[in-house]
Amino acid sequence: MPTTAAPRPVVHDAESADRVVTVTFDDGTRARFHPVWLREHCGCAACRHPQTLERTLDPLTVPLDLGARVRVERARLVCEFSDGHTSAFDGAWLAAHAVDLGYDGLGLPPRRPWSSGATDPxxxxxxxxxxxxxxxxxxxxxxxxxxxxxxxxxxxxxxxxVRLARRVSPLRPTNFGETWDVVALDDPNNVAFTPIELDTHNDLPYFEYAPGVQFLHCLRFDARGGESVLVDGLAAAHTLRDTDAEAWELLTSVPVAYRFVDGADDLRWTTPVIVLDHAGEVHEIRHHLALAAPPALPVERLDAFYRAWRTFAALLRQPDRRWHHRLRPGEMIAWMNRRVLHGRRAFDSGGERRLRGCYVDVDEVLSRLRVLTRTV
Amino acid sequence: MPTTAAPRPVVHDAESADRVVTVTFDDGTRARFHPVWLREHCGCAACRHPQTLERTLDPLTVPLDLGARVRVERARLVCEFSDGHTSAFDGAWLAAHAVDLGYDGLGLPPRRPWSSGATDPxxxxxxxxxxxxxxxxxxxxxxxxxxxxxxxxxxxxxxxxVRLARRVSPLRPTNFGETWDVVALDDPNNVAFTPIELDTHNDLPYFEYAPGVQFLHCLRFDARGGESVLVDGLAAAHTLRDTDAEAWELLTSVPVAYRFVDGADDLRWTTPVIVLDHAGEVHEIRHHLALAAPPALPVERLDAFYRAWRTFAALLRQPDRRWHHRLRPGEMIAWMNRRVLHGRRAFDSGGERRLRGCYVDVDEVLSRLRVLTRTV
Known part of the structure; x- marks a missing residue:
């Protein structure tokens, strides 16, 4: 995802054989395309609505055994399809959507797992x-x-x-409102609003869609203790995968349960602690021991499952994975809540410690990042 | 999920053997519990914060080989655990959380797939x-x-x-705002805002979290044509599962890509068309042929994948699955957008057809339903 414009690839050569269209770009790279895939992405006004750019071609009318005769014309790929339609494709569009060249449908830079928690974010x-x-x-x-x-x-x-968070996206309202102050209260409805230690966790795991990014802005900090802690769940999950195949298998497939209940809400979700995407990579972490509801597992499966769960919980507590920081007024931590876990050490409630928090969601954050960096 | 209070189960008998605690309730039903599972859900003030009810017991301090001696005292299960702690559990709580009696962590009534589209919702x-x-x-x-x-x-x-939707939850804002009118526009940014036919689809599939419920309230309808169409994706997915194992395997595991892009947004998501939950049941449907971006699949896999995709698309178009209705002013359809697909027939843009739409999210809808029906 370069932030400066890359040279736009130009189609140099094209051939079609055995229902595979192979395109050679002017820099020598090659990519293969399927005739139906190309046909469905024809950009002409008969196939896409000229204003909305949505597909008006009905894909079910395209024969599955479609063939294509190809040629290069003014640096574009021209396909004469066996259904009688002719389409032209820009080199830049083809290169940006070629699986052979790294297209994955999401267009995000790779995440970098932490090698240790010793260095500042x-x-x-x-x-x-x-x-x-x-x-x-x-x-x-x-x-x-x-x-x-x-x-x-x-x-x-x-x-x-909060103003910085709103620059990315509207805030995500939750059962705690749009913004909230983390302080020690006399009548807390959440242990965050007490002065006790908080084990590292992912916030709000009882939502199917847990908030993507959390912000904590330090307004006052006169108390002793209360250091913030962050740990990279992605890195810990990779360690689990590489060191304990049985725990990995259980934690990526067997659900735990989370629940928040009060007079107005009864939010529940069941999910593996480590959620994989369709490619088997870590999509998100759902770890919150204080909010775990009873797992809905047959009694026979619990010995193995508890062993796996604790193995991962213990990994997350390894001191060298954890970044500790005493926030100063005028500082804010912001983190991907569905990847990085946060916690804090206990503090002396005689002094004041006030953090203002809010969330934004990951769909909007990633959309913003793509718009800011887009080249095609 | 009964709406009238069921009799509260009472513990009649209990025994502990081979690290399984078996409870017999006064109606004769039995359920088994694991000692660690019980220990972690002790509700005493030392194990749960007395105000927030969150767990303050650190689960990692509970021995995995924990045993329990049990007895019944005043109709409650009392466990003397081998770590020295004693806990008491109400029969109602135990019955509500017993996997042997149907506890699944979510507490929802079963969904009923449509047997046909011929009957009104x-x-x-x-x-x-x-x-x-x-x-x-x-x-x-x-x-x-x-x-x-x-x-x-x-x-x-x-x-x-919209007022009815807000009675359930705050609206879900999207790239189209909080509410929108479906009318034929001169400069549409979405084919919904034209008079052309819309193939049945799930709205906004390019969000990781697509809106859970959609509302369309008919304000005016003087045009010819324009009947609304709904089809149950859950029922169609079950048919696919039962009739085409290869297509089922591909559509539940291989991702398609969706994208919405304009000046302000670049929303993308990759997902199987049929998303399963951790138990292998259908969690949601993501089908929208007009918005499908190029699938990020190697060219070798596309023949089989396109065949599967079209098989499902054709199932969704079977006439006897589809409910057709010409909305009248003063009527509104509301449906689970991640399960039921919607579309419409083309209409004559000479007359006016105006529907007001909005979304709410499924986490909030199900929370509301649980609060309204809760017994424990």
């Missing part, structure tokens, strides 16, 4: 991110690839952190 | 649903179990349909 200055699209792009890229960032030099305004 | 009166919690509960239950409902007798107010 990337730091960004609030003023730059708020004012400048280049700084916003750099910050969002770090947030996605590293999973966590530290924003500093935030002005003395309790809503300044 | 359940009808509900707007005034009753807006005013009465019992009518709201009945409507939400039908919406979840049948997947679609028809709301009628809506007053002549363009926001009345």
């Amino acid at each position: 990337p730091r960004h200055r609030w003023g730059a991110v708020v004012d400048d699209d280049g700084a916003l792009t750099a910050w969002l890229t770090d947030l996605w690839t590293h999973g966590a960032t530290l924003v500093e030099d935030i002005p003395d305004d309790p809503d300044a952190g | 359940p009808r509900h009166r707007w005034g009753a649903v807006v005013d009465d919690d019992g009518a709201l509960t009945a409507w939400l239950t039908d919406l979840w179990t049948h997947g679609a409902t028809l709301v009628e007798d809506i007053p002549d107010d363009p926001d009345a349909g």
